[in-house]
Amino acid sequence: LTRLIFASVCQSSPKKGDSTVPRWSAPGEEGLIRRIRRIFPEPPPEVQVSIGDDAAVVRISDRDKVVLTTDQLVEGIHFRRATHPPGLLGSRALTVNLSDLASMGAIPRWFLLTLFLPWNLPPSYLDGILRGMAREARRRGVFLVGGNLTAAPVLSLDISLVGTLGKGRKPMLRGGARPGDRLYLTGTLGGSALGLELLGAGWRWRRGKAYLQGSPAADAAAATRALRAHLAPAPDYRLASLLSRHRLASAAIDTSDGLASDLWRLCRASSVGARVEEEYLPVDSAALHLRGTERARDLALNGGEEYQLLFAVPPSREKRLLALAGRSHLRRIGSFRPTREGVVLEEKNGKTRPLEPRGFDHLRKIPG
Amino acid sequence: LTRLIFASVCQSSPKKGDSTVPRWSAPGEEGLIRRIRRIFPEPPPEVQVSIGDDAAVVRISDRDKVVLTTDQLVEGIHFRRATHPPGLLGSRALTVNLSDLASMGAIPRWFLLTLFLPWNLPPSYLDGILRGMAREARRRGVFLVGGNLTAAPVLSLDISLVGTLGKGRKPMLRGGARPGDRLYLTGTLGGSALGLELLGAGWRWRRGKAYLQGSPAADAAAATRALRAHLAPAPDYRLASLLSRHRLASAAIDTSDGLASDLWRLCRASSVGARVEEEYLPVDSAALHLRGTERARDLALNGGEEYQLLFAVPPSREKRLLALAGRSHLRRIGSFRPTREGVVLEEKNGKTRPLEPRGFDHLRKIPG
Numbered sequence: 126l127t128r129l130i131f132a133s134v135c136q137s138s139p140k141k142g143d144s145t146v147p148r149w150s151a152p153g154e155e156g157l158i159r160r161i162r163r164i165f166p167e168p169p170p171e172v173q174v175s176i177g178d179d180a181a182v183v184r185i186s187d188r189d190k191v192v193l194t195t196d197q198l199v200e201g202i203h204f205r206r207a208t209h210p211p212g213l214l215g216s217r218a219l220t221v222n223l224s225d226l227a228s229m230g231a232i233p234r235w236f237l238l239t240l241f242l243p244w245n246l247p248p249s250y251l252d253g254i255l256r257g258m259a260r261e262a263r264r265r266g267v268f269l270v271g272g273n274l275t276a277a278p279v280l281s282l283d284i285s286l287v288g289t290l291g292k293g294r295k296p297m298l299r300g301g302a303r304p305g306d307r308l309y310l311t312g313t314l315g316g317s318a319l320g321l322e323l324l325g326a327g328w329r330w331r332r333g334k335a336y337l338q339g340s341p342a343a344d345a346a347a348a349t350r351a352l353r354a355h356l357a358p359a360p361d362y363r364l365a366s367l368l369s370r371h372r373l374a375s376a377a378i379d380t381s382d383g384l385a386s387d388l389w390r391l392c393r394a395s396s397v398g399a400r401v402e403e404e405y406l407p408v409d410s411a412a413l414h415l416r417g418t419e420r421a422r423d424l425a426l427n428g429g430e431e432y433q434l435l436f437a438v439p440p441s442r443e444k445r446l447l448a449l450a451g452r453s454h455l456r457r458i459g460s461f462r463p464t465r466e467g468v469v470l471e472e473k474n475g476k477t478r479p480l481e482p483r484g485f486d487h488l489r490k491i492p493g
Numbered sequence: 494l495t496r497l498i499f500a501s502v503c504q505s506s507p508k509k510g511d512s513t514v515p516r517w518s519a520p521g522e523e524g525l526i527r528r529i530r531r532i533f534p535e536p537p538p539e540v541q542v543s544i545g546d547d548a549a550v551v552r553i554s555d556r557d558k559v560v561l562t563t564d565q566l567v568e569g570i571h572f573r574r575a576t577h578p579p580g581l582l583g584s585r586a587l588t589v590n591l592s593d594l595a596s597m598g599a600i601p602r603w604f605l606l607t608l609f610l611p612w613n614l615p616p617s618y619l620d621g622i623l624r625g626m627a628r629e630a631r632r633r634g635v636f637l638v639g640g641n642l643t644a645a646p647v648l649s650l651d652i653s654l655v656g657t658l659g660k661g662r663k664p665m666l667r668g669g670a671r672p673g674d675r676l677y678l679t680g681t682l683g684g685s686a687l688g689l690e691l692l693g694a695g696w697r698w699r700r701g702k703a704y705l706q707g708s709p710a711a712d713a714a715a716a717t718r719a720l721r722a723h724l725a726p727a728p729d730y731r732l733a734s735l736l737s738r739h740r741l742a743s744a745a746i747d748t749s750d751g752l753a754s755d756l757w758r759l760c761r762a763s764s765v766g767a768r769v770e771e772e773y774l775p776v777d778s779a780a781l782h783l784r785g786t787e788r789a790r791d792l793a794l795n796g797g798e799e800y801q802l803l804f805a806v807p808p809s810r811e812k813r814l815l816a817l818a819g820r821s822h823l824r825r826i827g828s829f830r831p832t833r834e835g836v837v838l839e840e841k842n843g844k845t846r847p848l849e850p851r852g853f854d855h856l857r858k859i860p861g
Contacts, residue, residue, distance in 0.1 A: 154642055160620070161606075161637070164627045168636040172603065181638035183603055185657065189557040195605045195641050195653055202644045235540065235551055237563045237653060238529075252528070259532045268536040269529070270549035273563055274522055276570045278646050285563055285605060285653035289553065 211253025230369025241277035318428025320355025579621025598737025686796025688723025
């Protein structure tokens, strides 16, 4: 995947009693990515998009390009076996990769699957994973063409996905947003992060619903919504394809690490600032119901793993976007600004404050 | 990749006291691969080579094909941090993938790198890995174009490598050997497996040499040879390219799981039998020196991770092969036979016995 983004560190923490707190994360994932870019040779011109976007784009010949991405689900980091139904885990492993290609406007085609298998994995759980993944592959028209099997201490699902670009289509990149462009988002915010919290609090997914002994029906309905967002994220593939076909977006990214982090990446790649208007944030109703306004807002700004689209639309193309959006759940949440204005949140009271990614390095500035 | 081969299980074993011995390995990796093929949709015709060869071959358009493979090195399974110098580990992670593409006659081009990073990984070790990998990438003309970073309980290096086929070139597959074809092998056998044993016995790699307190000089020379074979495998890329360019091989595979296993796979894919002549086996001199004839023979037949080429040559092309082989270390070790003769070893005393892969399932027959 070319994302080279340390998505998972937010969800995990060192074992208790482990004094060796993430040493390599001192400068953070961004530091490690910079180090990697420095050490490895600069790719040749046929590599049109390299480290630093949702996927890599490589020109095979004058005519053909391929788009490459990879993503993993690691037990204990991205999921727990006890709380993640195997079928949903299998489809999710594919979804997180499909989301990367969708945000580039690429057509997913073929994938490699590597299974890291612990000794104690029940065959029925593995079978559930494979069936869930195969179902999703069928639904999305992608084909397993190879992979690897390896023993490992914990279960990991590791996919590399190869896509193509439609005839004459350009990839949607992170780096094309301009001041004045509108900032759009699909779906809602905070549902997936809430779902993860609920799993930790004892809620379970049973026959398509959230369940916790003794919980009120209204809570169960909200929990079902949140657990579904977390266990079975559903990128808006249709809208992503529309954006690409009609060249409606000047920049795009999939939201895997939370609005604040992903918007920050989009702005950095585009060398622009942005202003998000709090009142327009599509905070998930489940988060509002179960956590209240304050906490729901925090989940909305920083909760990851939504796998929705965050994108920039030039004003001249906004009308066409809205005409085509149809049943997509789409929300304009702000606009792009000159770099000097930074990335800020305009609160409901009119005050603005910096919108900083979790783990933000205060020494770093948006380049530009 | 596309190998979907459970290479690592041979080297590993369940923790002591763990009664849940590999349940999913009951029918073995072959069983799991069969299950995967059954569950996932059959790839469309543009997928020319799918699960079951060293790499997948996919037609992007009339003109362009890509070759895809993936392989991983998992701490505690494929290496131990204490015994594996980081630079050699980094280059090895790339080599095992390059070997897959070489055996297909493909040209390696671009790769994705995913690092599974444990909390306690010293930054210097990680840096050594990256520098070793970058050196090897430069040497082989391949470029890092993306990847991912994820937290994990143990260190794993995970590469997906994309290659192309030279103009008008066909991939060398496992399935093309015919009865009467000669069986050839590059390099020697048993060195890598011996190297792994020696690391377990306390030998260490220091400044380009094997070292163990108090060992005789002759042993140290042999140990250096074995440790190098294990820590820094060197596929014969030049010969692989020659075979492909001049269409000398009717079938090929890289030896990652031991001669017996890999030959068995080649024979199964080609629906042929084979006879290996023991007297021609290029048993590694280090294995003979340090382990004696009997044990060296076992290492030669079953020791994995040599990353050499095992291939079939029609008699009509043998002369040309030998004329072109030049400085390649090449050995004819037997020939392919009709299916009914099975895969056998002709011992020095003239007797033959079945050459069965470790963990061979006696209920299974070579199809044909």
